[in-house]
Amino acid sequence: MSRNVADAARKFLLLGQCVPTVKQNAAKIRVKRLELDENLLMYFRKEEFYYCHDSEKICKTGDIVLIQALPEKLTKLITHEIKEVVYPFGDITDPVTGKKVSKEQYKEDIERQTELYGRLKSTFNYSKAPPRGWQDGKKDFTSKPTYTKFHVFDENDPYGI
Numbered sequence: 001m002s003r004n005v006a007d008a009a010r011k012f013l014l015l016g017q018c019v020p021t022v023k024q025n026a027a028k029i030r031v032k033r034l035e036l037d038e039n040l041l042m043y044f045r046k047e048e049f050y051y052c053h054d055s056e057k058i059c060k061t062g063d064i065v066l067i068q069a070l071p072e073k074l075t076k077l078i079t080h081e082i083k084e085v086v087y088p089f090g091d092i093t094d095p096v097t098g099k100k101v102s103k104e105q106y107k108e109d110i111e112r113q114t115e116l117y118g119r120l121k122s123t124f125n126y127s128k129a130p131p132r133g134w135q136d137g138k139k140d141f142t143s144k145p146t147y148t149k150f151h152v153f154d155e156n157d158p159y160g161i
Helices: 003-010 107-117
Strands: 013-019 026-037 042-053 064-069 078-087
Touching (some): 013 042, 013 078, 026 078, 042 064
Antiparallel strands (some): 013 026, 013 064
């Protein structure tokens, strides 16, 4: 297989994380790869950024998404499109078992431990928690439009990147 065909096949479907961008109708996706250093014979992490067509705004900052290469470029920058949101930000699922995870433990194991040792008033209850995204516009500002900061101010604006 020639090198160009191998590169094209590698870039057809990619898994990456959505990062903030100021482009309209597009999402900026960070794809992490391992690159072989021929001298050390070790792999090192390399990040590549792709601009993807996202006119429906289906992905938000922090989501893990699957992107697909477009047959032809829409613009000079936009080369891919967002196929689906695999994991919404903060809603972590183990890909092998399909169970929900909190830090390094399964949520059902945490619930089992709280039942065994007794529930405190301060214990978080995952079953009664509202669904993700209910704080959109209150404390979650990832859906708001961002802009590029050109000056440093005393107060930090959550919309600036």
